[in-house]
Amino acid sequence: MTRIPVFRHPITLLPESGRVIIRPFIPANPQRLTSIIGRALALTEDEAERELETLRLEFTSRHFDIEGLLLEHFAKIRSHLFTQRPLSRTREILIGALFSGEYALESAALFNPSIVPHPSQQGVPEGGLRFVMSLRATGEGHISSIEFRVGLIHPDGHISLDDVSRFVTVPEIEPNPNYRKRSFILKFHEMGFDNDYANAVMAPLANEFTRSDLNKSVGTVRHENQPGSHELKRTLECIQWLADSNYELRFPAKLGMSERIIFPVSTNESNGIEDARFVRFTDDDGSITYYATYTAYNGRAILPQLIETHDFLHFRVLTLNGSAVQNKGMSLFPRRINGRYAMLSRQDDENLFIMFSDNPHYWNDPEILMRPAEVWESVKIGNCGSPIETPEGWLVITHGVGPMRKYCIGAALLDLEDPTKVIGRLKEPLLSPEGLEREGYVPNVVYSCGSLLHGDTLILPYAMSDKATAIASVALADLLSALRN
Structure with a gap:
């Protein structure tokens, strides 16, 4: 059988150890923490000034507003101070630095890309397309986060990427985010907390409520049910966990796309935000939302979650609900089908599933769409991102695992009106x-989390052995012809 021509662009995105953020570096042992503070307080003011000046010379050029970050970390340990005397700003910054450390976000890998059209196409030449590429960045401790790049598909088909900034900045976490009541209640039922205490917390809340509204209601229920039972304690802890798992992030508009990093926030994702699959979703009224499914990992268990954004500046991070929210690799279709949302998923670590819902946050009743068929995919199959609409059907880029745990990328075609029907693969x-491409952290792997169609060409970014990222192009006509046959 004739292989489909694939053009590999001369682009490789390699991990860069110099892109760092500042993270808290606070000992768990209170005695050690107090000892460190004591050494800082023993310095004279002149000594503190000299130490801070040395720190400025060494680190200021590596970060935006480093002193503001160090003061935030000082605030985290302020309660451990054993002096009532006011401290100078110099000493507060220096103490903050003692409880801080740099983290190289992508020192280990930069991989598993997805790609969507950029929200702004201003200034793009006719026949071209500006895009946003998301990437899984992995650093020390194999903690993963989401980075972004911007690029341009030129009218003649060649691809260029914007320069990448030296600086990386985490977003502000919205202190009083909004929540949706229906999603909260669905998750309570799913977790087995459909009880009088949960109902009492939710009853006075509006259909959309804030964290302060929730905290007030939780406080009222706790006060009204004293002495508290074990069930009350577990229910209120569940409510707080759920609130912590649904949060909002906001970047300053002045930051370039490559300067924005989504780093783990909740305990669910303490060991990583993995394999974000972004899709540009067009609703029936023409409104556009960028969604991304991703896998939250806490070192023991995974939890599929959802990101929503309109501008890549303000992000809502939400838990997904339903019995089908079980495994990695969930990929949302880019529009509703017959009035319903559609999603590809993996339920059993072997087959590819499809499911439908009236609510993008709630998924049940998956059905098998494809099973492994060829030797190169005989261990398991999955998707490589959201389906792409073509005149011939829904194009699904797949991955298959075969002998020697070798990952290859394939494709399938689904019926436009009834995507449970496989037209070809x-x-x-x-x-x-x-x-x-075979050499890396995990050898013999090519993998993607999302492609896009530009004119008559499929643009396919892909990871190489869980280390770096490349981009390929395929003529749509060649691919559809092979799938139809």
């Missing part, structure tokens, strides 16, 4: 790891 891989 490739017998041979569309893309297999070749040459240096």
Whole structure:
């Protein structure tokens, strides 16, 4: 069988150890914490000034507003101070630095990309397209976060990427985020907390409520049910956990796309935000929302979650609900089908599933869409991002795992009106790891979290062995012809 021509662009996105953020570095042992503070307080003011000046010379050029960040970290340990005397700003910054450390976000890997059209196409030449690419960045401790790049598909088909900033900035966490009542109640039922205490907390809240509204209601229920029972304690802890797992992030508009990093916030994702699959979703009224499904990992268990944004500045991070929210690889279709949302998913770590819902946050009743068929995908199959609408059907880029745990990229075509019907699928891989693509943290892997169609060309960014990222192009006509046959 003739292989489909694939053009590999001369672009490689490699991990860069110099892109760092500042994270808290606070000992868990209170005695150690107090000892460190004591050494800082023993310095004279002149000594503190000299130490801070040395720190400024060494680190200021690596961060935006480093002193503001160090003061935030000082605030985290302020309660451990054993002096009532007011401290100078110099000493507060220095103490903050003692409880801080740099973290290289992508020192280990920059991989598993997805790609969507940029919200702004201003200034793009006719026939071109500006895009946003999301990437999974992995650093020390194998903690993953989401980074972004901006690029341009030129009218002649070649691809360029904007320069990447030296600086990286985490967003502000909205202190009083908004929540949706229906989603909260659905999650309570799913977790087995459909009881009088949960109902009492939710009853006075509006359909959309804030964290302060929730805290007030929780406080009232706790006060009215004293002495508290074990069930009350567990229910209120569940409510707080759920609130912590649904949060909002906001970046300053002045930051470039490559300067924005979504780093783990909740305990669910303390060990990483993995494999974000972004899609530009067009609703029936023409409104546009960028969604991304991702896998939250806490070192023991995974939890599929959802990101919503309109501008890549303000993000809402939400838990997904329902019995089908069980595994990695959830990918939302880019529009409703017959009035309902549709999602590809993996339920059993072997087959590819499809499911439908009236609510993008609630998923049940998955059905098998495809099982492994060829040797190169005989261990398991999954998706490589959201389906792409073409005149011939829904194009699904797949991945298959075969002998020696080799990952290849394939493709399938689904019926436009009824995507439970598979029109065709490739017998041979569309893309297999070749040459240096085989070498990396996890050898013999090519993998993607999302592609896009530009004119008559499929743009396919892909990861190489969980280390770096490349971009390929495929003529849509060639791909559809192979799928129809």
